[in-house]
Amino acid sequence: MTNSSMKTVKQLVKIKIKGAVSSLLTFMRGRAKKTNGFSWGTAFIVAIIIIAFLMLMAFSFGVSMALGYQMAIKDCLWLYFPLAWICSVVFSLIGTVFAAQSYLFESTDNDLLLSMPIRPSDVLLSRMLALFVLNFVYSTIILLPVGIAFQLVGGYSIITFLCYLITLVIVPALSTGLCCIFGYLVGKIVQVIPNKNILTVIMGFLTIAVVAVAGLNVGPIVVALMNYIEVIAENVQSSIVPLYWYGCASSYGMFRGILPIILICVGLPALVFRFLSIKFLKLVTKKTAMKKKKYVEKPMKKTGLQYALIKKELGYFFSIPAYVMNSGLSTIMSVFLGIGIIVKGDLIKEYMPLIFPDASSNLMGLAIGSSLALCCTINDVTAPSISLEGKTIWLLKSTPIDAMKIFRGKALMSPIISLPGIIFTAAASAVTLELSVADILFIVFVSIIACLFSGFLGIIINLKIPRFDWSSEITVIKQSLSVIVTLFAAMFFTSIPFVFAIIPAAYLPDFSSVLAYGLCTAYFFILVLLEIFYLCTDGRKTWNSLG
Amino acid sequence: MLEIKNLTKKYGDKIAVDDLSVEIKSGEIYGFIGHNGAGKTTTIKCCCGLLDFDEGEIYVDGISIKENPIECKRRLAYLPDNPDLYDFMSGIKYLNFVADIYEMTVEDRQEQIKKLADMFGITQELAQPISSYSHGMKQKLALISAFMHKPKLVLLDEPFVGLDPIASHRMKEEMREACKQGAAVFFSTHVLEVAEKLCDKIAIIRDGKLIISGNTSEVKGSASLEDVFLQLEEKDD
Numbered sequence: 001m002t003n004s005s006m007k008t009v010k011q012l013v014k015i016k017i018k019g020a021v022s023s024l025l026t027f028m029r030g031r032a033k034k035t036n037g038f039s040w041g042t043a044f045i046v047a048i049i050i051i052a053f054l055m056l057m058a059f060s061f062g063v064s065m066a067l068g069y070q071m072a073i074k075d076c077l078w079l080y081f082p083l084a085w086i087c088s089v090v091f092s093l094i095g096t097v098f099a100a101q102s103y104l105f106e107s108t109d110n111d112l113l114l115s116m117p118i119r120p121s122d123v124l125l126s127r128m129l130a131l132f133v134l135n136f137v138y139s140t141i142i143l144l145p146v147g148i149a150f151q152l153v154g155g156y157s158i159i160t161f162l163c164y165l166i167t168l169v170i171v172p173a174l175s176t177g178l179c180c181i182f183g184y185l186v187g188k189i190v191q192v193i194p195n196k197n198i199l200t201v202i203m204g205f206l207t208i209a210v211v212a213v214a215g216l217n218v219g220p221i222v223v224a225l226m227n228y229i230e231v232i233a234e235n236v237q238s239s240i241v242p243l244y245w246y247g248c249a250s251s252y253g254m255f256r257g258i259l260p261i262i263l264i265c266v267g268l269p270a271l272v273f274r275f276l277s278i279k280f281l282k283l284v285t286k287k288t289a290m291k292k293k294k295y296v297e298k299p300m301k302k303t304g305l306q307y308a309l310i311k312k313e314l315g316y317f318f319s320i321p322a323y324v325m326n327s328g329l330s331t332i333m334s335v336f337l338g339i340g341i342i343v344k345g346d347l348i349k350e351y352m353p354l355i356f357p358d359a360s361s362n363l364m365g366l367a368i369g370s371s372l373a374l375c376c377t378i379n380d381v382t383a384p385s386i387s388l389e390g391k392t393i394w395l396l397k398s399t400p401i402d403a404m405k406i407f408r409g410k411a412l413m414s415p416i417i418s419l420p421g422i423i424f425t426a427a428a429s430a431v432t433l434e435l436s437v438a439d440i441l442f443i444v445f446v447s448i449i450a451c452l453f454s455g456f457l458g459i460i461i462n463l464k465i466p467r468f469d470w471s472s473e474i475t476v477i478k479q480s481l482s483v484i485v486t487l488f489a490a491m492f493f494t495s496i497p498f499v500f501a502i503i504p505a506a507y508l509p510d511f512s513s514v515l516a517y518g519l520c521t522a523y524f525f526i527l528v529l530l531e532i533f534y535l536c537t538d539g540r541k542t543w544n545s546l547g
Numbered sequence: 548m549l550e551i552k553n554l555t556k557k558y559g560d561k562i563a564v565d566d567l568s569v570e571i572k573s574g575e576i577y578g579f580i581g582h583n584g585a586g587k588t589t590t591i592k593c594c595c596g597l598l599d600f601d602e603g604e605i606y607v608d609g610i611s612i613k614e615n616p617i618e619c620k621r622r623l624a625y626l627p628d629n630p631d632l633y634d635f636m637s638g639i640k641y642l643n644f645v646a647d648i649y650e651m652t653v654e655d656r657q658e659q660i661k662k663l664a665d666m667f668g669i670t671q672e673l674a675q676p677i678s679s680y681s682h683g684m685k686q687k688l689a690l691i692s693a694f695m696h697k698p699k700l701v702l703l704d705e706p707f708v709g710l711d712p713i714a715s716h717r718m719k720e721e722m723r724e725a726c727k728q729g730a731a732v733f734f735s736t737h738v739l740e741v742a743e744k745l746c747d748k749i750a751i752i753r754d755g756k757l758i759i760s761g762n763t764s765e766v767k768g769s770a771s772l773e774d775v776f777l778q779l780e781e782k783d784d
Contacts, residue, residue: 293637293674300643300657308647312633319635391631398595399648400620544616545599 005122012126061145068153070226076233077154078247084146092138092175100183110284121277135172159253170265177269200321309409322474330379334421338428345432356506365439366516368429370498373450376418377494382458383486384476385410387467403543407459407535414455415448422447442517449524454490456531461486463542497523548573548700548731554603556589563589565755571731578746579735586755587735591702595625624698628705630689634678638688649696659695666717682709703734719745743772
């Protein structure tokens, strides 16, 4: 690589990282952008991110200490770093694998860069290096506590510490290589599959399901690891020899043992780079041939404006896989709740009287209703919906549509999307838990009205903190302040009535569950009315001032 | 049809449009000319209710845009300089959506879409998603959506950008046709030759202020519109 090439790559990596950092720092800015000073929104998001990072690191540290002690006792401390190595590779892959394809091949600056005197391989290298940095951040969340725990469990020598430092670099290198392969394969699959949105949504939900199952079973997995550590060590030693050598190097200081793993971790991304650099130009300039649909004139249908607006919102929702995965998750969770009720129905029936022994009436409806309503409020579909109008906002604003109709069209998306989950869970509860008609009606009605509440709340918050300067919808859907604030605020407001209804219903002899149903429903009803009042007045004014 | 009275629009301390008054009557094609950043787009956006303004009044068909924006918008069509449309819809779905907004009858929408799509040559593309359209095709689709509900006032911001010569010619025809039927067209442009040939009246704006306005023949006199525009620009410098 020539000197100028190196300079170019360095510059491109800098731009990519600066872009990522600036996107991270500006994602919470809506109108606050105008103020250069302290922003509570920024502080709030930064605090949440730091807390999440610290929690993950604390978890990694706790597991490392527990496993490390077991390994030291059972004389297989060499397994400590190989296990951490596998975990950090998997963790960083989860974080970057889905971004790899767009990161490498679908950048908006492709045409610009390729028209400049820059070698395509340099462009690719810069993007792989930027991915490496991203992988480094993810793997460090696991490896940093692992390293600290090792000092307490086994202690470092100069060589083992050197091996640890090498591990910090080679893990993200391997993850980068792997996620680039994945990105390439996804690109290939997408070319032959007609509806890539469905594929992306299925893959996304599968990943979420795997991560959720692994997350829920992390305790038993750690216990199993601790119980069978010797067996695992024996198997790894006999079947994955490079890992054993690597373990000996990083735990016992047998330095030569780390060389094969370095070779694998550095060799793989190098090979991937070589392979992709040959195909890069073709990959980024290739246009997927779309099957041209023939236009056949059909009788058109006239629909009402409100219906047309709802259809438009739903069309937008289903056209963006990330939107479906983020905001449709609540429907999946509601369905899981229903499945849980079917599978564990007997257990629920058995435990409810034990949890609330003094309850004068059956609290099952209240418990299911509150759980379902909480699930539904996770559906923050409206929270990015104003921002998502983006450059097309002129369409709604220059046409004769009253702002309230636009708000209603957006807010109704929330119950519509959640409805399948609500009906399924209500039906599952009716059959499995033998609930009364009043219970079922409450479950359905309170969930729908909670959805409406969170729907309107999302619009109000997004009107307050919109963001129109996005280049990709994903930034607004996943990383905007309005989404995070709506999520927390909706969950907070939704949990209030149930907490205050369950306590008296459980302990006051004259407090019936029907009264609790009435109070909870009235609470949401009042909130929705207040939201509508706000939107009719200030909300309308804010909408008119947007754009 | 459109009456702009002493319009002033500020962005912070910057005055984008300064005490501008223009009147466009039914049947007129009115060209709005000015250098980049002169305030043309801001004026047009104020007229269609996209932007609020600080002083003055705008009336569409005698109705104040401030007091009754929905009624004004029912009577007008607006096309921005770079029309971003709903990429997730197909062309025909988009047009049907716009037809629903303007509550067009089924017969009307079918007739208008057929006529205009044939005219702009995009009938066969209507089933395709808008995301696959080129800039010019998007412009054509936006033009169809603007003219199909037969608005009384058409506000166009740089409508000729991105159009091929045939589409450009047909759009001029459609503008004339709309005016014959009693509508008014107010459009901004940098293409002075087009403005000179097409417009009944012309207004030239500089730094938010109206420099000159009137019948095209009166504004340009014996010189070309380009000469007049350049002279006015130099004079003010």
